[in-house]
Amino acid sequence: MIVRPRQSRAFSGEIRSNRPVEEVFPLFCPVREREWVPGWDPLLVWTNSGAIEPDCVFTTQDPAGHAVWYVVQASADQGVLELLKTVADHMATRILIRVFPAPEGSLIQLNYRYTSLSPRGASALENLTESYWAQFMQRWQKAMERYFSQQRRTA
Template sequence: MKISKPNRVTRTYTQQLVAEPSEVFPLLCPVREAEWIEGWDPEVVISRSGVAEQGCVFVTKDGAENAVWYITRHEPENGCIEMVKFVAGVTVCQLSIRLRAVASGSEADVTYTHTSLGPEGDAYVNSFTEAYYRQFMQDWETRLNNYLLHSHSS
């Protein structure tokens, strides 16, 4: 058995969203994300309900590899969703999103924790800088707000 100190990075960003948590939460779903993320197209979604739920599994492309996602927590009433993303030999990632109501709509605390599984993962963890993450989160925030303001019908 080999036990190693993890090469890990955690980043958190708080998004400002223009709708109530009850409108935002259903869009945090491997199926519904296709409505607001251009090019989002999971290869497989395994779900009893057809959308995000605890135990839902979905597969996406991550470079040349497949990424397997598993939703470990799905609590619409608490505005909380957590999932684990596994890319064999590269990284394991925990994604946690917590929504809360504010006067302007919602705030979403989005936390990614990437843990390396080898040299390719080490390179990825090292590239997951604060500046990169902030840009990634701002792009996500802009896309979601644009959808909520212009495309979404309540």
């Protein structure tokens, strides 16, 4: 057995939406994210309901390789989604998303922990900076705003 010190980076942030939790939370689904995340295209989705649910598994093509995503918990009632994304011989990522009611809409809390699984993953960790995270959060915010703006125009 080989035991190594964990190399990881964690980031947290918040996004505000002027839409209620009931409209925001369902968008965090491998199928529904295609509606609002540019370039999002899951390859396979294993789900009994057709939507995000505990034990749902899906795959994507990541720049670092084939990614497998596992839904640890998903509760629309509690506004909690926890996922584990793994790219073999590269990186494991734990993602915790919470969506809360907030004045005039919702507050979305994003928590990501990236853990290296190889020297290649350790090298990739170096690129995960505060600047990277700020840009990541801005892309999420803009994508969500664009989606809801388009929804209002077509309603």
